[in-house]
Amino acid sequence: DVQLVESGGGLVKPGESLRLSCVVSGFTFNSYAMTWVRQAPGEGLEWVSTISRSGSYIYYADSVKGRFTISRDNAKNALYLQMNSLRVEDTAVFYCVREDTNLLDFWGQGALVTVSS
C-alpha cells in the first residue's frame, strides 16, 4: 500500500525555522514528482511547492517563495520542506502528496505547524 508519513511539525515563534519530512513507502519514489499542500485552520487547501522526480524542476507558491525550500532524497524515499522566516499566517497542516502526471493521487496524514508568539 502507498504510504506517506509526515513529521517535523510543531510550535515555533515568528521568524523561526522548521523542517518537515515525508517518508514514503509502497511505490517507487523516484518515479513520481512530489508536492506539499497546506491547510490553515478552518480554511481550504493551498498548493505550496512541487519538486520533479529528479529534483531538477522546483516550483513554489508566491506566498512562500524565498522562504521555503523543497528537496528530496531518492535514496531515502524522503521529501523535505525547509521553512524559514515563518509567519503567523503559515500556521497550517502541511500535507505531503504524490503527483502522478497531472494528478495528485495520494495524501499523507499531515503535519501541524503552528507559528505563534
Added chain:
Amino acid sequence: SSELTQDPAVSVALGQTVTITCQGDGLRSFFASWHQQKPGQPPILVVYGQNHRPPGIPDRFSASNSGITATLTITGAQAEDAADYYCNSRDTTGNLWVFGGGTRVTVL
C-alpha cells in the same frame, strides 16, 4: 496562474443526487480532479480525469467536464458522503497546482 471557483455549500436529501461545480480557465486545457475531506482527516482522491475513480471509491461518484466547468455528481447520496469537496487542476502554465475553495456537502 488561474483560479478555480466552487460554491461554498450545498445540501442533498439522503438518496438523492447532488452536483458540485468548479470553474476556471485552466480547465480548458487540464482535467479537474476531486478530493473529499472529512473533519480531522486528510483529503482523498475520489474522481479524476474524464471520469475515473480510484479503487474503493463507490460508483455513485462521477465527473464530467465542459469548457471551463468541471462537475462532480453524487448519485444516491449517502450519509457518509457528507464532507468538503475540493476540485484541483493545473494552472494555465501547466506547472503549478490550483485548488477550488471547497464545497461543503450536507446530507439531510
